[in-house]
Amino acid sequence: MLRIENLHVSFDGNKILNGVDLEVPVGKVHAIMGPNGSGKSTLANTIAGHKGYDVTSGTVTYKDLDLLALDPSERAAEGVFLGFQYPVEIPGISNMNFLRTALNSIRRYRGEEEMSAAEFLGLLREKAAALGISNDMLKRAVNVGFSGGERKRNEMLQMAVLDPQFAVLDETDSGLDIDALRIVARGINAFHGPEKGLLLITHYKRLLSYVEPDVIHVLIDGRIARSGDKELAEELEEAGYAAFA
Ligand SMILES: Nc1ncnc2c1ncn2[C@@H]1O[C@H](COP(=O)(O)OP(=O)(O)OP(=O)(O)O)[C@@H](O)[C@H]1O
Ligand SMILES: [Mg+2]
Numbered sequence: 001m002l003r004i005e006n007l008h009v010s011f012d013g014n015k016i017l018n019g020v021d022l023e024v025p026v027g028k029v030h031a032i033m034g035p036n037g038s039g040k041s042t043l044a045n046t047i048a049g050h051k052g053y054d055v056t057s058g059t060v061t062y063k064d065l066d067l068l069a070l071d072p073s074e075r076a077a078e079g080v081f082l083g084f085q086y087p088v089e090i091p092g093i094s095n096m097n098f099l100r101t102a103l104n105s106i107r108r109y110r111g112e113e114e115m116s117a118a119e120f121l122g123l124l125r126e127k128a129a130a131l132g133i134s135n136d137m138l139k140r141a142v143n144v145g146f147s148g149g150e151r152k153r154n155e156m157l158q159m160a161v162l163d164p165q166f167a168v169l170d171e172t173d174s175g176l177d178i179d180a181l182r183i184v185a186r187g188i189n190a191f192h193g194p195e196k197g198l199l200l201i202t203h204y205k206r207l208l209s210y211v212e213p214d215v216i217h218v219l220i221d222g223r224i225a226r227s228g229d230k231e232l233a234e235e236l237e238e239a240g241y242a243a244f245a
Contacts, residue, residue, distance in 0.1 A: 185210030
């Protein structure tokens with residue numbers, strides 16, 4: 001579903017990714033772990049098409065598309081979703097309106113009819129309730145004044161409403177309390193299925209005990225240093241990254 005080959009990415013002239021090879025088949029969950037600064041968010045942002053990330057060589061193929069040739073909104077409309085490590089505030093735009101606008105622009109791109117206000121409200125209420133998100137949070141401006149954990153939950157609400165095909169979740173588990181982690185993990189598992197692909201970036205095996213990855217990759221210095229099954233997370237927790245450096 002997503003195939004990354006020999007990806008080299010620079011930011012501000014600094015080389016951050018140095019030849020990443022990664023393939024996530026449809027229906028699979030892959031996890032990326034790795035030390036701070038190893039390039040995990042850079043990889044996520046490059047997949048989503050954030051500006052400033054300069055792909056100097058390599059390819060990213062999503063379904064049959066050259067993903068790097070699409071602009072960020074086209075990538076989203078094709079079903080690629082990024083849950084941010086640091087979700088941004090959008091003052092002046094209510095969470096509700098933001099989500100409805102995002103959903104309808106994706107529907108327009110796909111040649112589908114826009115969702116009516118009433119239909120959208122029904123969908124939003126159902127998804128918000130499942131994630132323990134209050135009505136008040138839906139009415140507030142996007143992420144403005146949200147706690148760290150509330151922002152992460154809000155990212156999951158975006159994913160639930162937009163229903164992408166391929167989601168990259170960048171440290172969605174960090175900053176969540178124990179109950180919120182369970183709720184978010186349930187949300188991820190509800191999203192996941194045979195038609196979907198999932199790339200989870202995390203520092204902790206805790207999330208991976210709720211959402212079982214098929215493969216775990218260790219990213220060191222902008223390169224995949226090792227890949228393995230879920231035992232690898234145990235091994236990392238014991239030994240740290242020193243053995244990979
Ligand atoms: N916007 C940017 N401006 C300057 N440097 C950047 C930028 N984005 C990434 N970098 C640099 O690239 C390197 C990789 O950063 P990245 O955020 O991808 O790491 P990470 O693996 O996600 O780390 P963490 O686990 O701390 O989230 C870091 O040294 C970082 O300082
Ligand atoms: Mg990061």
